[in-house]
Amino acid sequence: MFDVAVIGAGVMGCSTALFLARAGMKVVLLDRGAICREASGVNAGTLTMQMTRAALIPYALRAHEMWLRMPEWCDGGHVLATGCPGLSVAFTEHEAAMLEERAHFRRQAGAPIELVTPARAREIEPGLSDRVIAAGHCPIDGFTSAYLTGRAFRPALLNAGVELRENCGVHGIKPGFAVETAAGVVQAKRIVLAGGVWLQDMAAWLGVTLPIKVLVNQLVVTERMPQVMRTVLGVASGLLSLKQYANGSVLIGGGWQGIGDRARGGLAVKPESFLGNVRLAAHTVPALRDARVVRAWLGLEAETADALPAIGPIPGIDDAWIIGSVHSGYTSGPYLGKLLAQAICGEAPELPLFPIDRLLAQEKAA
Amino acid sequence: MIYDIAVLGGGPAGMAAAAEAAQRGARVVLLEESAAPGGQVYRAPPAGFTVPPDADSRAGDALRATLRQSGAEVRTGCRVWGVGGGPLVPMDTQAAPFRLDALAPDGQSFAVQARALVLCAGTHERIIAFPGWTLPGVLGLAAATILLKAHGMLPGRRVVVAGAGPLLYAVAAKLLKAGAEVPAVVDLAHSREWARALPALAVRPDLLARGLLWRAQMLARGVRVVSGARIAAAAGGEALERVLVGDTWIDCDALCIGHGLVPATEATRAFRAAHRYAAEAGGWVPVLDGDQRCSVPFLYAAGDGAGVRGAAAAPASGRLAVLAALHDLGMLPDHAGARAAPARDFARAAKAGGAMARMMALRPALVQAIPPETIVCRCEGVTRAEIEAACADGAADMNQMKQFTRCGMGPCQGRLCGETAAELVAMHCGGRERAGFATGRLPLRPVAMDALLGDFDYADIPVPNAAPI
Amino acid sequence: MDVIAKPDRMKDVAHPIRIAGISRPADVAFSFEGRSLLAPEGENLAAALIAAGIRRLGEGQDAARPRAALCMMGVCQQCLLRVDGRLAQACLTPIYAGMVVTAA
Ligand SMILES: Cc1cc2nc3c(=O)[nH]c(=O)nc-3n(C[C@H](O)[C@H](O)[C@H](O)COP(=O)(O)OP(=O)(O)OC[C@H]3O[C@@H](n4cnc5c(N)ncnc54)[C@H](O)[C@@H]3O)c2cc1C
Ligand SMILES: Cc1cc2nc3c(=O)[nH]c(=O)nc-3n(C[C@H](O)[C@H](O)[C@H](O)COP(=O)(O)OP(=O)(O)OC[C@H]3O[C@@H](n4cnc5c(N)ncnc54)[C@H](O)[C@@H]3O)c2cc1C
Ligand code: FES
Numbered sequence: 038m039f040d041v042a043v044i045g046a047g048v049m050g051c052s053t054a055l056f057l058a059r060a061g062m063k064v065v066l067l068d069r070g071a072i073c074r075e076a077s078g079v080n081a082g083t084l085t086m087q088m089t090r091a092a093l094i095p096y097a098l099r100a101h102e103m104w105l106r107m108p109e110w111c112d113g114g115h116v117l118a119t120g121c122p123g124l125s126v127a128f129t130e131h132e133a134a135m136l137e138e139r140a141h142f143r144r145q146a147g148a149p150i151e152l153v154t155p156a157r158a159r160e161i162e163p164g165l166s167d168r169v170i171a172a173g174h175c176p177i178d179g180f181t182s183a184y185l186t187g188r189a190f191r192p193a194l195l196n197a198g199v200e201l202r203e204n205c206g207v208h209g210i211k212p213g214f215a216v217e218t219a220a221g222v223v224q225a226k227r228i229v230l231a232g233g234v235w236l237q238d239m240a241a242w243l244g245v246t247l248p249i250k251v252l253v254n255q256l257v258v259t260e261r262m263p264q265v266m267r268t269v270l271g272v273a274s275g276l277l278s279l280k281q282y283a284n285g286s287v288l289i290g291g292g293w294q295g296i297g298d299r300a301r302g303g304l305a306v307k308p309e310s311f312l313g314n315v316r317l318a319a320h321t322v323p324a325l326r327d328a329r330v331v332r333a334w335l336g337l338e339a340e341t342a343d344a345l346p347a348i349g350p351i352p353g354i355d356d357a358w359i360i361g362s363v364h365s366g367y368t369s370g371p372y373l374g375k376l377l378a379q380a381i382c383g384e385a386p387e388l389p390l391f392p393i394d395r396l397l398a399q400e401k402a403a
Numbered sequence: 404m405i406y407d408i409a410v411l412g413g414g415p416a417g418m419a420a421a422a423e424a425a426q427r428g429a430r431v432v433l434l435e436e437s438a439a440p441g442g443q444v445y446r447a448p449p450a451g452f453t454v455p456p457d458a459d460s461r462a463g464d465a466l467r468a469t470l471r472q473s474g475a476e477v478r479t480g481c482r483v484w485g486v487g488g489g490p491l492v493p494m495d496t497q498a499a500p501f502r503l504d505a506l507a508p509d510g511q512s513f514a515v516q517a518r519a520l521v522l523c524a525g526t527h528e529r530i531i532a533f534p535g536w537t538l539p540g541v542l543g544l545a546a547a548t549i550l551l552k553a554h555g556m557l558p559g560r561r562v563v564v565a566g567a568g569p570l571l572y573a574v575a576a577k578l579l580k581a582g583a584e585v586p587a588v589v590d591l592a593h594s595r596e597w598a599r600a601l602p603a604l605a606v607r608p609d610l611l612a613r614g615l616l617w618r619a620q621m622l623a624r625g626v627r628v629v630s631g632a633r634i635a636a637a638a639g640g641e642a643l644e645r646v647l648v649g650d651t652w653i654d655c656d657a658l659c660i661g662h663g664l665v666p667a668t669e670a671t672r673a674f675r676a677a678h679r680y681a682a683e684a685g686g687w688v689p690v691l692d693g694d695q696r697c698s699v700p701f702l703y704a705a706g707d708g709a710g711v712r713g714a715a716a717a718p719a720s721g722r723l724a725v726l727a728a729l730h731d732l733g734m735l736p737d738h739a740g741a742r743a744a745p746a747r748d749f750a751r752a753a754k755a756g757g758a759m760a761r762m763m764a765l766r767p768a769l770v771q772a773i774p775p776e777t778i779v780c781r782c783e784g785v786t787r788a789e790i791e792a793a794c795a796d797g798a799a800d801m802n803q804m805k806q807f808t809r810c811g812m813g814p815c816q817g818r819l820c821g822e823t824a825a826e827l828v829a830m831h832c833g834g835r836e837r838a839g840f841a842t843g844r845l846p847l848r849p850v851a852m853d854a855l856l857g858d859f860d861y862a863d864i865p866v867p868n869a870a871p872i
Numbered sequence: 873m874d875v876i877a878k879p880d881r882m883k884d885v886a887h888p889i890r891i892a893g894i895s896r897p898a899d900v901a902f903s904f905e906g907r908s909l910l911a912p913e914g915e916n917l918a919a920a921l922i923a924a925g926i927r928r929l930g931e932g933q934d935a936a937r938p939r940a941a942l943c944m945m946g947v948c949q950q951c952l953l954r955v956d957g958r959l960a961q962a963c964l965t966p967i968y969a970g971m972v973v974t975a976a
Binding site for chain 2: 071072074078090091128129135138139142143168184185187188191192203204258259260261274275276284296298300301304305306307308311312313315316317319320325326327328329330331332333334343344364
């Protein structure tokens, strides 16, 4: 009998499991695939304040710090986290107005974002196009190599005594809890659902209707090239995220949509999205014209009806918890897992959770 | 316009496929990256070059002539970078026409659409890593055939030839004829393996005779043929200067080395067609029925990309694929009658081709012999030791190994390191089936960004509703 | 340990590396890393550089993995160069008059 079964080994499940085990619980972490191979292993790795929802800024700031110091709390595990300034730029008056409004709300939430002139923006980022008319500047930004996430967490999980079961899909949960897997039933006193876009299916096992929207995000990466930029760049519309890694490759994202769904995963790159995304990238950093694209891929991102997270107890079922659907969830992930672990252990979390009662009520009303 | 059939790749399989389709009245388009159709074995020399004809060039010219006369639309100099359509559509929508995105010779990107897609992308060479293989002067064995046959160039003046399969002796003979010195041919196979392959070759007396002739030439010129041996290391300063065989260093300025051929399955993987691991056919191959149909409706694979069977079998399998496509499109009433001849040709040629492919199958001992510090992934600089450390850290398949190490993330897209790396992962996780393969990703080949940019206006970029603050 | 050395008579025998008996277009001039070279118009760039004794095509990301032609069919990407400023694969590029080739 485990104290807790955490279902889903993405960044949410891994960090929750790790902090639970460190608090003395006997934890099993189950994933139907390998650790961090869905959203948490394929995302763009931006540790961003300018793309994070204002309500999440306090969480993201604390998580940003955690990522940069990951080796200290994760037994040396790391994701090559790099701190650097972030710029969100505007090419049109409309975008400039958008920047201003968004910067205002995020500043109120604690993100040190200031609006800067195009000339100042180009001082901060010499690679920037001269077509930029305004920019938001946040000195606290950065990026990671998300593909390392599973490798970073794994040893720490094992050291903390978490029983990690990969390739062990769960297909149902009976009260008590009996977690039904392909390899037999796992008994646990508590459960944590951490299934990314599959949270909808997992909630259904418990008879809970929690609609989760699936975003099929595309990413594009270039071959290694000489340095063309040194910040994390975005566009006010949110359609671009751009960064260059130490090895010279440039990662191009921005939430352009490909083809895919919960059942089939990220299925296919949409050529129009691919073209739109690289065009916007080269519009923003003209030196990218000289790059070669080597790979495009897709990942599934979860979103609730109000685009705010689902983190907290599952109403009506004692000892059942949920975590996921966090906008820019990679950025905030490790801190949110830590908060949920605090709540499960009966402590008052440092910052409030995002209970799902609001979403279930909405669903009932509809 | 939507074509009936699009053919990807203009080697012998693709040429025969497109010609057959056009002859039967289908609207067909063939896309080929090279300046002229021909593929690897019948690669045409550069424009303005005239090479004295031989058996291969005559076979290639004949296929090219048939293709030209067939009236098929042939677009050469077009690198296909994207595949889509077919089953790659949103849930609950009907299968779409297939789509190929390609770069035209002028560097601009364009797309073609077709109701059926025949993939004839051929193979690339397997070169298992060894110390010193990154030195300039080390090149592929199949690569050497291109250099010698299409470009009329020797890879060096003193050339060691090493690896597995019939290309060893073809390359060595060609080198000798063209005036190079060949200090040694280093064959992974023992002579008894060749003896075992002989019965299957009996169906191709022409090939058998050619092989015996090569062998005689080698003996006459005093070439050392070392059987059952491998290149243990290559060494040199700026470029290759010598190679190590057993405990003998052999001076040379070029090493042509190849350990077999690997089917190009990037497109079938991108379409999520079913694949199976068939070492004797070169590795992972799409699951096909007897008429080259993939598990995805209206998708077909032919030639060596469907499993290595050699140049003679390729045109017949291309024809089989197109006949099945025409039948499935409702454009060929007498399918049974039409397929009889190519089916027979294929079976016959595939027997000899299969025997050769078996000689070229991956030899795990070669991978086991790689020293830990040897670079396996050249693009990203990943060593054997790093791959094994990732396996020890829990990477139990190719995708996770790639994530943990970056092996295969560079511009060759895993084509160069994939076989070595997969074998290393397989040693840890219990076999190649378990190790699996890296998910098929676009672009199929690296694409220059400026080719994708075209003329675009910022206002053309579709902006969705802004996310909530 | 044995050594099969180059016989001395081989030392200076500069037998042509372009295979005889092939008719080729007239030579044109091009340059590699500032060095002027000649090759038949349309000849494959990777092949022409081998003929000129140039095998090391650049240092790439790391001298342990220099650029060099390996597969000759556009797959390995190890032969990447700049042709008139644009990235190009040597093994897929024909020579034309005045082309300026540099390492990438
Ligand atoms: C392409 C892309 C780019 C992104 N870029 C950024 C970015 O730059 N910055 C940022 O902050 N955020 C980004 N995000 C968002 C971020 O990646 C996610 O919010 C975060 O990784 C979600 O973590 P998770 O643990 O909730 O989900 P996941 O990582 O998806 O994990 C869910 C896990 O549940 C498992 N599972 C599912 N069903 C079962 C079952 N039946 N039994 C057992 N296990 C199961 C899955 O296998 C999976 O491992 C991006 C997302 C995507 C897709
Ligand atoms: C270098 C080399 C030499 C060989 N020599 C011999 C030999 O002497 N004898 C023998 O029996 N076998 C030989 N083989 C094996 C060879 O694969 C086949 O015998 C034969 O060429 C197979 O024909 P195919 O049509 O299947 O593929 P190929 O001849 O390989 O043709 C595939 C074609 O597809 C094109 N292509 C691939 N991807 C794309 C893309 N994304 N966009 C556009 N075009 C694309 C390629 O340019 C190529 O022309 C050789 C293989 C190689 C690699
Ligand atoms: S030699 Fe391999 S791509 Fe040019």
